[in-house]
Amino acid sequence: MxxxxxxxxxxxxxxxxxxxxxxxxxxxxxxxxxxxxxxxxxxxxxxxxxxxxxxxxxxxxxxxxxxxxxxxxxxxxRRGAGYLVTVRISSDIVQYSLADYAGTLIDRFEEARNHADTSTRPFAEAFVAALEKLVSRSRIERGQVLVVSISSKGLVDPALARLVWSPVFGAQQVDFAALLEPHWRAKILLSNETLLVAHAMALRMEKAGVKNLQAVAALSLGHSIGLGIARFDRSGELSVTAPNFGHMLNSSDGKLCRCGSQGCIEASAGFYGILRTAFEVPPDTIPAKFVPLAEMDKIALRARQGHRMSEYAFRQAGLALGQGLSRMVSLYENMPIAITGPGTRYFDLIQRGLEEGLAQSQQVRLLGAPPISVVPEEATLVLEGHFARALAEMDHDIIAARTDGD
Amino acid sequence: MxxxxxxxxxxxxxxxxxxxxxxxxxxxxxxxxxxxxxxxxxxxxxxxxxxxxxxxxxxxxxxxxxxxxxxxxxxxxRRGAGYLVTVRISSDIVQYSLADYAGTLIDRFEEARNHADTSTRPFAEAFVAALEKLVSRSRIERGQVLVVSISSKGLVDPALARLVWSPVFGAQQVDFAALLEPHWRAKILLSNETLLVAHAMALRMEKAGVKNLQAVAALSLGHSIGLGIARFDRSGELSVTAPNFGHMLNSSDGKLCRCGSQGCIEASAGFYGILRTAFEVPPDTIPAKFVPLAEMDKIALRARQGHRMSEYAFRQAGLALGQGLSRMVSLYENMPIAITGPGTRYFDLIQRGLEEGLAQSQQVRLLGAPPISVVPEEATLVLEGHFARALAEMDHDIIAARTDGD
DNA sequence: ATTTATTTTCTCGACTGTCGAGAAAAAAGT
DNA sequence: ACTTTTTTCTCGACAGTCGAGAAAATAAAT
The missing domain is CATH 1.10.10.10 (Winged helix-like DNA-binding domain superfamily/Winged helix DNA-binding domain)
Known part of the structure; x- marks a missing residue:
């Protein structure tokens, strides 16, 4: 209506x-x-x-x-008009930042994650304590924090600020709104990490003066695969979504994914998927949850030296990604795609397969392949997205409050 | 901005x-x-x-x-405030309708299509002549027609009113704007047919009082496969798109599609795809462009009588559709899906495969399968969509003209 | 030191729009 | 004829934008 x-x-x-x-x-x-x-x-x-x-x-x-x-x-x-907290949850660390209304960083620290611990309880406690530490260290009242913006990989329910499925906690949901509800008046924003990347990329490209920019996609390569789509709607506002791309069905090849399904894109293109193919591990077994980057580097080195199976593993990853992206542009539209994440260091090995996969669809053959750029510093983009979204949210809230406030 | x-x-x-x-x-x-x-x-x-x-x-x-x-x-x-023309281009006929600003039908006729003729020239001439006939028969000035709304299957450029790819003309583009430009002041709207179905379904469900309706998808089954997605955006307005679903990559199974690509959904789930599988025709050949419904009925009959290969063909079609839909909900969100088109009469044969395909993705397993309804009368829905869109367009234009007009 | 030119901010009145309250209109009941 | 009821219409208050021009504040010129 x-x-x-x-x-x-x-x-x-x-x-x-x-x-x-x-x-x-x-x-x-x-x-x-x-x-x-x-x-x-x-x-x-x-x-x-x-x-x-x-x-x-x-x-x-x-x-x-x-x-x-x-x-x-x-x-x-005005700096003091409000404060925002961003929390970036990645596979190995959690990074907490505090900034003021002008967008200047006030404080930042990181805490290591305990991989062995897969239950959400200790994480939740550490999370609440870290936020407390953040404000008390800078002598800011909890009430002055207007927005807490949290990001994680995985499937997110943005409306309820609930983590539905994540690589770390699996289907154990984390309800951030409930965690902070009692003591914090701040608005809780929970976003998929790659959504923030897409948001930041859209802003960057807009600033760079790209003409006729309708939509931007961000693809994050790493242990898991993430996709964010940012689109300018009719009114010119940016609306971003984080589809469940990593676990979109790629092919009925029986490759088991850590989500429990078979044939997910991630099962081919996530780090563990690449490792599995490279080492010819049976596709119905899942290797270690977190593959150290050094291990991936080794496989990449072998691939670059001509080792067949390693090369093949990366090309298969690229193929799965390319096919997935071809489906994405078939279901949305042609749009520039920015690739980020630790996996970008293997882009040379992935590229061929990716282009091959893209070219398999009519959409791409008819309208050409979407322009692809590689932007390695993912963390920067995530923070940029955090700030942009949180500050915009604060602006809106402040203006809305003004009207019915007095 | x-x-x-x-x-x-x-x-x-x-x-x-x-x-x-x-x-x-x-x-x-x-x-x-x-x-x-x-x-x-x-x-x-x-x-x-x-x-x-x-x-x-x-x-x-x-x-x-x-x-x-x-x-x-x-x-x-007021009825006479303007008139609209709708043109529904289907595989065998073209239907022309004339209605007034109140939405009441004034005139309607159909013209048969010549299948043998694949060039666009004679079609364009017949098109222009039919529009002329429509207005002259009802004694309406061309200038009073404010909108001409055209629909076809295939890929459409809505902004330019150009048919980019269609089952009938292939990659031969038809530029409707250029066709009518010289003599008609009317605004030309060109929409994918299933987009109109999705629009109409969204309005129907909204009217029926469905709560929390965010999006609706329409899937059209026939010679070709079409998908329309209607979503309510932030401002409450309905924005509809027609993704290139039928030619989205389904699987690298080498099934040749009439678009020239391989592995399109349509190559498995379009009528000719089903026929090909049922008759065990090699997957790299394309059977007759248009499969008569009677022929499909025969295959369906055999399938229902237990003929293995026919049964298998329909199940494979369902599987391709289900996998495609699972990708759709992975890339968008869970939403009710309405299935229309002549293919709905085989829904009993397709359903199992469809559900199986849907269930293969994490998204569906996590959030449940999207509610699926079958709505056979596709033509009615297309017209409903035509009228809704054309009248809304007229309303907007009239209001906009009022302001800068005087 | 005073004047002039220049640039920017501020202010005023005209205009367009929405809203609430109550007057006016128009029919049915008494 | 009068009252009741329902709906439409009208009026004044209020909120907002806009263009034009006044006011402010500085640098350059005399």
Missing amino acids: LTKSSTELVRQQNSALVLASLRRHGPLAHTDISQHTGLASATVSAITAELEKADVLERREQQASASRGRPRVIFGQ | LTKSSTELVRQQNSALVLASLRRHGPLAHTDISQHTGLASATVSAITAELEKADVLERREQQASASRGRPRVIFGQ
């Missing part, structure tokens, strides 16, 4: 527009805001005045005025 | 809301409009008055007033 509009909503939308343009371009003067948003100067005045009174924006010192004329007043997000 | 908002846009949105609620519920009185839209009574007055003056709405005779009190004034779309 469509919803009704009103003059108040107009203000809300335009306020959001102002905040968004400050996010995109950094602190700006009145004139620039007007230009970037298309709003009339008078409107910008009204909005900035209101946001300034609400302690959301603050005036920044302008740099030595190069030109003559009345000096510009630079507006920027 | 977000776009700025203004008071005029508010009026536009709310006018659209009023027109949409009239579409959904039929002619309504002031009070009902206010209730359905959530707009204040005064606002409804302002909007209806404006639309009435613009000859978009008209007052209808109210039925014998059952209750006392001031009699209601019923508003409805």
Whole structure:
């Protein structure tokens, strides 16, 4: 159902527009805001005045005025207007970060994960304690943290902030909302890691001035395989999803996946899948859950030296990925694909198979293969996505609160 | 990029809301409009008055007033405010319809297709002539036709109104916009047929009061395989797409598809694919382009009587469909699936394989199989979709024109 | 030191829109 | 004829955007 509009909503939308343009371009003067948003100067005045009174924006010192004329007043997000916490859960570590409303990092630390421990209880306790440590170390009230943004690989229920299935905990669900509910007023965002990568890539490409950008996909290669899709919807907003790509059915080849199904993409293209093929382990057995990168490097070295089975394993991985991506573009549309993750270091070995797999579908033959780029620093992208999403969420919440607040 | 908002846009949105609620519920009185839209009574007055003056709405005779009190004034779309033409291109016939702005059918006829003729030229000429016939027979000016909505199976470029790939013309593209450009001012909409089915199903389910409806998929079974996905986006608007599902890669089994690729879903589940398997024709040959329904009925009969290879052919078709659908829900989300088309009459033979294919993916095992319903009358759904989309388009255009028109 | 030019921000009135309340209209019941 | 009931219509208050021009604040020129 469509919803009704009103003059108040107009203000809300335009306020959001102002905040968004400050996010995109950094602190700006009145004139620039007007230009970037298309709003009339008078409107910008009204909005900035209101946001300034609400302690959301603050005036920044302008740099030595190069030109003559009345000096510009630079507006920027007020640092103390709120804080955000990001939690990046990866296979071996958990990284906690604290940042302010302007997006500047305040504190960050990592904690090692205990692989042997597959139950969620100790993890949950460590998680709550780490958050406590984060705020107390920086002398921030829990109440000032407006958003906690958590990311993990696996299948996520974003609405309920519940981890449905993850490589680490399997089907043991983790309910983050319930964990923080009692003591934290912050909004909990739980995102698939590769979703954040896709989000960050979309923003990067938009900033780089890519024309007619409709959608971007991110593919993460590692122990597990992740896919994120970011699409600009009709209203120009970015809507991102993390499909269950790694465990999408690839082929009825009987390769057992650690999820319990057979023939998942990950069973061919995840690290353990590559290792299994390279060592000719029977496809119905699952090798060690976590394959050390050094081990993968060894296989890659052999493959590059011409060892047949190792080469074959990587090519099969590429094939599974290419076929999966061909299905993705068949079901969505052609879009640029960014490949990240530790697996990118084997891209030379994967590429041929990947292209072969892509070329097998009509969509690709008709409209050409999607442009593929390799962006190794996954962690950076994940953090970029965390910040972008959390700050946008804060902006929206603050604006929404303003209206019905007083 | 977000776009700025203004008071005029508010009026536009709310006018659209009023027109949409009239579409959904039929002619309504002031009070009902206010209730359905959530707009204040005064606002409804302002909007209806404006639309009435613009000859978009008209007052209808109210039925014998059952209750006392001031009699209601019923508003409805004015029939003559514009006309729409729908063209349904199927494998054997082309159906042309003419309807008015209120959505009532004025004229309809069908023309047989010549199968032997695979060039687009004669088709294009017949198409233009049929449209001419449609308006002249009903004494309507070409200029009064505001939308021509065309549907076909195959791959479509909705933005350019160009048929990119179709079962009939293959890669020979048909540019409908160019065909009508010189003489028609109407907006040309070109949609994949199953996209319209998905749209219609979404509206039906919404009307039936299904709760938490996020998305609906329609799967059309016949000579070719089509899929439409309708999703309600954040703003509550319905956005529908027609992925290239029939030619999505299913399996590297070498089955040649008529599109030239190998292993397409259609190569297993299209009528010719089923026939090929049933008759044990080598998978690298393509049987007759159009398999008569009578022929398929015969195979189905044999299958139901226990003939192994026929049974197997249908089960393989189901398997390919089920695996494809499992990929669809992996890449999108779980959603109700409506199956239509002539192939539904063999659903009993397909079902087992379909369920088997679906169950092979983690997504389905984790979140359950999507609810599947069978809705045989495909043509009805296509027309429903045509009308819904064309009328919505007209509503939007009329409202948009109002603002910058005077 | 004062004036002028320039650039930016701020302010005012006109306009468009929504909303709530209550007046006006129009029919049925008494 | 009067009352009741239901619905539509109208009015004034309020919220928002916009264009134009006033005001502010600085550098350059005199």
